[in-house]
Amino acid sequence: MPDLNLLVTLDVLLAEGSVAAAARRLCLSPSAMSRALARLRETTGDPLLVRAGRGLVPTPRAVELREQVSRLVQEATAVLRPVQSVDMAQVERTFTLRTSEEFVENVGPALLARIAKEAPGVRLRFINKTDKASVLLREGSVDLETGVVDPAASPEVLTQALFRDRLVGVVRSGHPLSQGEVTVERYASGQHVYVSRRGQARGQIDDVLETQGLTRQINTIVAGFATAIALARDTDLIASVPERYTVHQREGLHTFVLPLALPTFTVAMLWHPRLDADLAHRWLRGCLREVCALQRVQSPLP
Template identity: 35%
Template sequence: MELSEIDLNLLLLFHRLMQERRVASVAEQMNMSQPGVSNALAKLRRRLGDPLFVRGPGGVVPTPFALRLADPVAQALATLRAALNPVTGFDPLRASRTITLGMTDIGEVVFLPALLERLAREAPGVVLNTVRNTGVNLGEQMADGRVDLAIGLLPQLKGGFYQRRLFDQRYVCLFRRGHPLEQAPLTLARWRDAEHLVVVSAGTGHGQVEESLKRRGVRRQVRLTVPHFMSVGYILQRTDLIATVPERLALQLAEPFSLSMCGLPVSLPGAPIHLLWHERVQQDEGNRWLRGVVAELFADSRKPARAVKAAQA
């Protein structure tokens, strides 16, 4: 027999009769008349080819076939009931799930250490997975559930997405400790004449640094160009190159790579860093909890704590 051949209400009536063993009680519980219950039972008997219940002292008595059917039907109804009425409240200590974050290599350095430290204490069963927000169709993957949250400068995420501004990322100059630039204030001339390590991170908002410098006609001595930020600390540590990098990345690299940082002698626009999620997970309690953790760890307290829906492109 196919499931399409049977009415779910008939199975619910069967389950109630197994519990109550009285037609009158089931009729009252299901807001039906006693003849209505009898007619429904007759339909189920024809479908299943068994009497299911026979008259007995004070009510009805299940047949052997009905007794064999009782537990599977009860379990199936319980599963449906749980699915349609999920338990409210997300308990991070008991949660067991994998959450995928879209971020750049900078994001992995800036956000993951503190975030993992927090999850180890409060949500040990939550596993994080990251994808490059430039290496996938991020909007599409967030819409279909393959990526849960994204952090960064992501102007491409428009209609269907919510966002919360975390902070405005400013840029600083980074170089090794003992570098000649440490000896005096960093002037535009000294900064321009130094040899630069330039990161051309295609597809990320950090490309606006290069665009801003070009618009202003600021020329530098570029000695090395790399496509990502992961090698910056290693290279600066052993050379006299300098780099213009996001401040929060510089703070993470300075101590382990023995680097120094200072303000730039040129004015560059700050990069607005957002936490973004698709409207499909707006009400998901686990996603909401993690959004709160990210905001608590990284949001600038001077920024208004509110999420807004991104405008359509």
């Protein structure tokens, strides 16, 4: 297979018309450049540069190659040069985002408006996130995910925080917990709907209640917060949901601070390193980060 590095050498030799000048330009010794010229002659089967008086002149084959070689070297250089910018207004591309329905409902409108303004050729495809496995990112069928980062997540996945959130309680208007102080005893004694994408029967709230000698009654287990809120709206069930990215689904319901010492949690975006330097993907990550930073929870809760 031909040594493609010889293309650069040939380009400089044909441009300079001198072994010594080409050697200086490529920071090579004259003898090294002479050896390179010998290899080029052997590879092309043509003398390329021949002596005429005190200088060298190109052969007809060299003249024929000069423009083609120059173009190839320029194109190869452009391919290997880092891309500095991308005109998103000209990009035609579909990004697949794996996230929760609640996240799409809360963040989606602002994100889509931003994309329509800056990159009308970009389309978002949202798919529901049912687990925390990173296999779809690794396979490339998903471009970006959002969610609470699992400490056991694959170390090859890159993450960046979007916002912090906390759990709050939600009940229908007129529910007993919509009146008076919500103590931990009143909260625990009610009937609850629990959200678990993995189908588990208990979670962090139950662990904290247990340390206080209390147990809550979980009547229903669902896979998403939107479903839990919908059930709380029309039943006596108590839903415990993220405050920030369920804000638009809790209209007409009573929301209260949980009477438990629960830590806040961070919602992040996740992507595979193969897309880290992709400028269009980097732009999308920037849009999502800025949209989340601009949104604020409109809540009277402390």
